[in-house]
Amino acid sequence: MSEKTSFWTKHGLTLKAIAIIVLALLLLIPKSMIEDLIFERQSRKQAAINEVGNTWSRSQTITGPILSIPYLSHIRKSTGEVTTVKKTAYLLPNELSVNGNVETEIRKRGIFEIPVYQSDISLSGDFDLSELDKLNIDSTDFYWDEVELNFGISDLRGIASKMSVQINQQTFDVEAGTQISHLISSGVHVAVPNLSEKSSLDFITDFTLKGSSYLMISPLGKQSSVHLTSTWADPKFYGAFLPANNEVSTDGFDASWHVSHLNRNFPQAWKVGEHNLHEADFGVELFVQASNYQQSTRAVKYAILFIALSFLVFFFSEALNGIRVHPIQYTLIGLSLILFYALLVSFSEHISFYSAYFIAAGGTILSIVLYAQSVLKSWKLAGMMSIILGLLYGFILTVISIQEFALLVGSIGLFLILGITMYVSCKIDWYGIGKKNE
DSSP states (O other), X not given: OOHXXXXXXXXXXXXHHHHHHHHHHHTHHXXXXXXXXXXXXHHHHHHHHHHHHHHSOOOEEEEEEEEEEEXXXXXXXXXXXXXXXXXXXXXXXXXXXXXXXXXEEEEEETTEEEEEEEEEEEEEEEEOGGGGGGGOOXXXXXXXXXXXXXXXXXXXXXXXXXXXXXXXXXXXXXXXXXXXXXXXXXXXXXXXXXXXXXXXXXXXXXXXXXXXXXXXXXXXXXEXXXXXXXXOSSEXXXXXXXOXXXXXXXXXXXXXXXXXXXXXXXXXXXXXXXXXXXXXXXXEEEOOSSOHHHHXXXXXXXXXXXXXXXXXXXXXXXXXXXXXXXXXXXXXXXXXXXXXXXXXXXXXTTSOHHHHHHHHHHHHHHHHHHHHHHHHXXXXXXXXXXXXXXXXXXXXXXXXXXXXXXXXXXXXXXHHHHHHXXXXXXXXXXXXXXXXXX
16 A cells, blocks of 8 residues: 555545635625625615605604794893894793604515504693793893794605694694704794783694604603504603503504603703703614514524535545545535525515525425435435524524524534534544555
8 A cells, every 4th residue: 555545544624624624714795795685675675664754754752842933032242232133032832742653564666575654643731831930031131022933854855744733722833944953953833923921822733753673752741652553563651751552462552651851861941052862762673573584694604514514424424434525515515505695595585484494494405405415325324414404593593583592502502403413423533544544
């Protein structure tokens, strides 16, 4: 026996193992291409969402109302001269009540489905004008004939009905735009006539508002109460406050918030300084449970596990049964495992994610098992491969389905897989294989 032949018989299996590891790492390149494909499809879906938002209406944030009251400010210079400057004081509601019934529907752009809504909104409440006393402004310096009530609506294209405001039992049509753009960038306003420091101010307005993705409310009242109902069965409540009460069922949701002025970091009335009125915003998103792209992204992270275990089965078959598997055959198996993710993404765009998963996994397992039987010349080994892949695909599906415990279950599963692999490998006399071959 030549020295070259002796070296290969002794160390051939080790060199094959090194080659397989390198091949598995190289297969991470097409894996990254699959991840790029998922990202590209996500981008297309986001573009579809933006397109629907541009034609229907974007996400909506309702702010206000805010009472703006011009006044005359007297400034004494160092020379003793007094100058007057016209400024504006701002007052927030004492009580604010917001009620909304959010009716949803699905709009399609190509193969993508985007939820939109049309909501009937009612705002009511009152202003306590005695809060202005805290600003140390003489009542005679107020321009009571220039008072305005401002409502913030983030996308005015969403106003789907005539909007008017009832102030102290009188009804007024609103005007587009807002005179306090530094506080409310987009909205409507209405002039408040016949107001004085001794007056009270009650208001109520009802209108229909269209939007998409989410609906947010700014709790500007000293006491703010918000009640939203909808037929959407998968709401996601978020923002500065979660609902005090909420009921979610297959028929929709019913949620209520109660927020005090002590829960936010801006005053009820002010005349100087800027305040971020949106820091306390809260609301609801028309949430789509873990989209197919999110789930596919989570699944593709386990690609190296599929490749490693499949290669191990073939490698152990070589070691234990003397069957030689060519690197090209390893490559074809690895590519088949990678194409599973392309099948998963493409199918899940048209059917449910779980149906797509079973179809893609079933096709992949069938092709690899038939190929394994052809290569290994054993239905027993091919059957073992089918069991391993079936358990592995089932394990991954379980992990990506339970978001809260995904890390725990995944870690335990990987630990068990490694333990089983170590147990099987310790049954092999690696040095004995070289001597046996020699």
